[in-house]
Amino acid sequence: MKRNFGFSRVWFLLGCLLFALLRTGAAAAPPPFLHVENNALYLGDLPFRNIGVTIPDLFDRFLSGHEASAEKALADAETVGARFVRCAAIPSSQTLFSRYRSDPKGYFAAFDAMQAALQKHHLLLVPSLLWDGQTLVRAAQEPNEGLRALFTTGTPAYQLAKAYITAMVLRYANDPYILFWEIGSDLDREADVHSPNDPVAYSSDLLSAFLGQMAQQIHRLDKRHLVCSGNGMPRPDAWNLYESRRQGFTQPAGPPQPLDTLPQFREMMALRNPAGIDILSVHLAPPGEATPLWLTRDDTQALTLPWVQRIALDLHRPLFVGAFGQAVQNKGVELNAPWMLNLMQRLQITDAPLAAVQNWESDPPTDFTLSWQATPKLAVALKTANAFIADTVIRHVLVALPPQLFATETAVANDRLHTLATQLQTLSLPLLEAMRLPPNGKEGTLINRTGTSLLLPYDQSPRFRVADLALLAQTGFLSSKELEGWIRLLARLQNGSEPLHFPGGLTVPAYSIPDWIAPDGTACWFPDAKGGNDQGTGAFGHLPPADGAFWFLLLVQADITQHGDPSLLRARFRTTQGTLPLWQVCENAFNSIQADSATGLVPVGETSQGSRADWVFADRVHKAGFCLMPSLLRLQAAQILATLFSAIADAVRARDYQSLADRIRASLVSTFYVPLGQVNGQDVGLLLSATKQGRREDIWASAYALVLQALPSDIGNAVSRHLDQLYKAGGLTLQGYVRALPPSGSYGGYWEASTEAPDTGENGGYWGFPVGWLAVAIAQTDRPAAIQLLQQYADSLQKELSAGAPWEWCNEKTVFGAHCLLSAAYPSESVLEALTGFLGE
Structure with a gap:
C-alpha cells in the first residue's frame, strides 16, 4: 500500500494524541494557570495558541434551562479543536439577572453547571464579566445615561459592577479552568463619539480609568489569573475624536475628523488598555469603509492583524483577538468568507496571538454564526487551522509561512472521513491491548x-x-x-x-x-x-x-x-x-x-x-x-x-x-477488466477475481486496486462508479460489513466452488476488514456515499460492542470471530492511506 506520511496523516495522529492527552490530563490534574513570558501566553511549559470560540449566550442558556443546545455547541467547539470559550458572564435579560439578587445560590449553580460542561469537553473559559454593560445600567435604573453611568465612580451602576465583579472573582479565583478574566466586550465602541453634552457620552479617559480600577480590583482578589479589557478595535479616527473632545468641541456630530496615523492608533491602544490590563484586546472584521489611514483597504486579506500585533509588542503585552468574523451565512446558506479564511491562515504562524471566533452556534443564529450545520466548510477550515497550530506547539516547530486553508465541499468530505476513521481507531485501541499476547503470555x-x-x-x-x-x-x-x-x-x-x-x-x-x-x-x-x-x-x-x-x-x-x-x-x-x-x-x-x-x-x-x-x-x-x-x-x-x-x-x-x-x-x-457499458453517459466496469474458475466479480480486490491506484484513471473511475451503484442497490453491505462478491448478477452470487455454505464465511458472508477499501473506492467518484458507508459501519460497531463486535464476519443470522482487531483497526488505516493520496489532493 502506498505510504505517505503527509500532513493529513500527521493531522490524524496528532488529533489522536491530543485527544488522549486532554482526557488523561483532565482526569489526572487540572490545567496550570495562564501566564506571560516574553509577551506571549503560556499554559505550563508550552505556548498557549489556539483559535477558540465566542458563544455570547452560553451562560444565558444554563440560566434558562437550555443546557442541551449549550452542550451541543460545546461538543462542536471541541470537535473543531477549540481549547477555550469566551462568553458573557452576565445575562442580557433583566429577568435572568434578577436571579443574581433574588436567588444567588441558584444563579451561581447555573454558572457551576456551565463550568462542568466546559470541563467535560476539555474547554477553558474566558468570562466577560460585564459584557456590554447595559445589563448593569438597566438594573441600576440609569438607562438614560448609558455606559457613562457604569464608568463613573460612585454611581449605582458603578457600584453594582464592582460588587458583581467581586462576587464572581472571589468565587472562581482559584479555578484553573478560568483561562483569564475579561472585563467587558466592546466597552470602547462609543468612546468620544457623542457630544460631551449628551447624557450617554463618555470619554476614553473615563473608560481608561474605569478599566484600570476594575483590573486592580480583580488583581486584589485574584493573584493567579490575568486580566483583559475586552476592547474592540479603535475607530480609524479615534485619536482625532479624542483630541477634538479634549479641546471642548460640543456639537452632536461635529465635522469629519482626519484619520489617525499609526502612532496615534498606538496611543489610543495604550490609553484604553491602562496599567493592570495584562492582555491587549482587539476585535477584528473586514474594515471596509472603516479602513485606517495606515492600512491598504482589502476585505479579502486580514492586513490589520500584523499591525495590531506589532502594537502589542511595542506595548509589551500579548494580544488577544477576542472576536473576529464576517457574515458567513444568509438564510442558512454558507457564504464565502475569504477575509476570515485569511485571518485563520495567519493565526497559524508561530508568533500569532490568541483569538476567538466572533459567534459560534448562537441560539438563534445570526448571519455571523459559525456552526457545523450551516457553515461546515468554515468549520473544517477552523478545525484544520487548530490542528496545525497544535502540531507546531507540541513539536516546537517555528512557522513563518502558514499553509493556506480551503473552505470547500471536498475539505468537508475529507474531514468527515477523517472523523470516522478516528472513531474506528478509537474503538481499536482497547482491542489492540486485549488481543496482544506477550512472550509466554497465556490466553x-x-x-x-x-x-x-x-x-x-x-x-x-x-x-x-x-x-x-x-x-x-x-x-x-x-x-x-x-x-x-x-x-x-x-x-x-x-x-x-x-x-x-x-x-x-x-x-x-x-x-x-x-x-x-x-x-x-x-x-x-x-x-x-x-x-x-x-x-x-x-x-x-x-x-x-x-x-x-x-x-x-x-x-x-x-x-x-x-x-x-x-x-x-x-x-x-x-x-x-x-x-x-x-x-x-x-x-x-x-x-x-x-x-x-x-x-x-x-x-x-x-x-x-x-x-x-x-x-x-x-x-x-x-x-x-x-x-x-x-x-x-x-x-x-x-x-x-x-x-x-x-x-x-x-x-x-x-x-x-x-x-x-x-x-x-x-x-x-x-x-x-470487464466493461459494462455506460450509466448516465459515464463508463462503468468490473474486475474479475480469476480468469478461469472463480470468474466472479471481486469486490474486495477491486476496491484494493483503487486503494493502490493500480489502474489507469479512466478504468479506476469506471470501477468506482460500478461499486458505488452496487452499494446503493443494497445487499453488498450489511451494517457496513462487506461481501466479497455482489449478492446477485451474472458475476455475483456465490463462488462456483467453495468449502463453505452460501452466505457464510468467504462465500457470501459480510466482513469488516475491507470496509475501508470499499469506502476509498467509492469515494473516488462519490464521497457522500463513502461517508455513509463508514458511518453505518462505525454506528454498528458502537451499537454491538457489548455483544462482541467487531466481528470477523457476519450474516443476517450468524456472527463469527468476536472482538476482531482487524475489523476495527484496518478500515480506518485504509481510509487514511487514501486521504494522504488522491483524496487528500
Whole structure:
C-alpha cells in the first residue's frame, strides 16, 4: 500500500494524541494557570495558541434551562479543536439577572453547571464579566445615561459592577479552568463619539480609568489569573475624536475628523488598555469603509492583524483577538468568507496571538454564526487551522509561512472521513491491548512460545496469521520493536533453499513464508495445518496460498517506514540458511511464489507446481487461472522492493523491480477488466477475481486496486462508479460489513466452488476488514456515499460492542470471530492511506 506520511496523516495522529492527552490530563490534574513570558501566553511549559470560540449566550442558556443546545455547541467547539470559550458572564435579560439578587445560590449553580460542561469537553473559559454593560445600567435604573453611568465612580451602576465583579472573582479565583478574566466586550465602541453634552457620552479617559480600577480590583482578589479589557478595535479616527473632545468641541456630530496615523492608533491602544490590563484586546472584521489611514483597504486579506500585533509588542503585552468574523451565512446558506479564511491562515504562524471566533452556534443564529450545520466548510477550515497550530506547539516547530486553508465541499468530505476513521481507531485501541499476547503470555489454553509478542485475530483464535500482522502493522500504533520481532520470527521460520514435502502430496516451495504461526512458534504452511509434520489434508491446495511472501514484505516496509532508516535492510537476520541480510530474505521470499514471466501475474489452481489458494481471505474458495488479489499484492510487493532497494542505493535491483511492477500494472486491465457499458453517459466496469474458475466479480480486490491506484484513471473511475451503484442497490453491505462478491448478477452470487455454505464465511458472508477499501473506492467518484458507508459501519460497531463486535464476519443470522482487531483497526488505516493520496489532493 502506498505510504505517505503527509500532513493529513500527521493531522490524524496528532488529533489522536491530543485527544488522549486532554482526557488523561483532565482526569489526572487540572490545567496550570495562564501566564506571560516574553509577551506571549503560556499554559505550563508550552505556548498557549489556539483559535477558540465566542458563544455570547452560553451562560444565558444554563440560566434558562437550555443546557442541551449549550452542550451541543460545546461538543462542536471541541470537535473543531477549540481549547477555550469566551462568553458573557452576565445575562442580557433583566429577568435572568434578577436571579443574581433574588436567588444567588441558584444563579451561581447555573454558572457551576456551565463550568462542568466546559470541563467535560476539555474547554477553558474566558468570562466577560460585564459584557456590554447595559445589563448593569438597566438594573441600576440609569438607562438614560448609558455606559457613562457604569464608568463613573460612585454611581449605582458603578457600584453594582464592582460588587458583581467581586462576587464572581472571589468565587472562581482559584479555578484553573478560568483561562483569564475579561472585563467587558466592546466597552470602547462609543468612546468620544457623542457630544460631551449628551447624557450617554463618555470619554476614553473615563473608560481608561474605569478599566484600570476594575483590573486592580480583580488583581486584589485574584493573584493567579490575568486580566483583559475586552476592547474592540479603535475607530480609524479615534485619536482625532479624542483630541477634538479634549479641546471642548460640543456639537452632536461635529465635522469629519482626519484619520489617525499609526502612532496615534498606538496611543489610543495604550490609553484604553491602562496599567493592570495584562492582555491587549482587539476585535477584528473586514474594515471596509472603516479602513485606517495606515492600512491598504482589502476585505479579502486580514492586513490589520500584523499591525495590531506589532502594537502589542511595542506595548509589551500579548494580544488577544477576542472576536473576529464576517457574515458567513444568509438564510442558512454558507457564504464565502475569504477575509476570515485569511485571518485563520495567519493565526497559524508561530508568533500569532490568541483569538476567538466572533459567534459560534448562537441560539438563534445570526448571519455571523459559525456552526457545523450551516457553515461546515468554515468549520473544517477552523478545525484544520487548530490542528496545525497544535502540531507546531507540541513539536516546537517555528512557522513563518502558514499553509493556506480551503473552505470547500471536498475539505468537508475529507474531514468527515477523517472523523470516522478516528472513531474506528478509537474503538481499536482497547482491542489492540486485549488481543496482544506477550512472550509466554497465556490466553485460555494458548501459550505464546514464539519469543515475541503476537496479536490474536479475534477472541480464542488458535492462529497468528501473517496477513493480520502485516495489515495491523500499517496502523501506526505498533512499536518498531514489535514489528521487528515479527520480522525476525518469520525470517527464522522461512523455508530454506529446498522445497519441503509433506504427506498427501503437499509441497512448500523454497523460501516460502508461513501462512500462519502456531502458538508454539512452529510454521503452518496451510490453513488447516496443525504444525510440525501435520500440514493439512490438501483441501486448500497442494501449495501454500499465494500471498504469504507479499504480507512479509508489507511488514518489512512498515517497520522501515516507522524507523525512517533503510539500513535495517542490510542488517543480518537468522534463517535456516544461516544469517542473511534482510534484503536477501525479502528477495528470496518474493521469488518463492510462482508468477507468469510475460505478465507478472500470479496463477493459481493447477499450476506447474500444483494447486493453491489465491490468498488468505479466500482460501476456502477454489479458483483457477490468473488471480486478481495475489497479482495486486505482487504488484505492491514489487513496488516496495523497488523503493527499498533505491533507498540503499542498489539501482539495478530497484530498476528491475520497478519494471516488474509496471509490467504487472499494464497487464491488469486486459486480463481482469470487464466493461459494462455506460450509466448516465459515464463508463462503468468490473474486475474479475480469476480468469478461469472463480470468474466472479471481486469486490474486495477491486476496491484494493483503487486503494493502490493500480489502474489507469479512466478504468479506476469506471470501477468506482460500478461499486458505488452496487452499494446503493443494497445487499453488498450489511451494517457496513462487506461481501466479497455482489449478492446477485451474472458475476455475483456465490463462488462456483467453495468449502463453505452460501452466505457464510468467504462465500457470501459480510466482513469488516475491507470496509475501508470499499469506502476509498467509492469515494473516488462519490464521497457522500463513502461517508455513509463508514458511518453505518462505525454506528454498528458502537451499537454491538457489548455483544462482541467487531466481528470477523457476519450474516443476517450468524456472527463469527468476536472482538476482531482487524475489523476495527484496518478500515480506518485504509481510509487514511487514501486521504494522504488522491483524496487528500
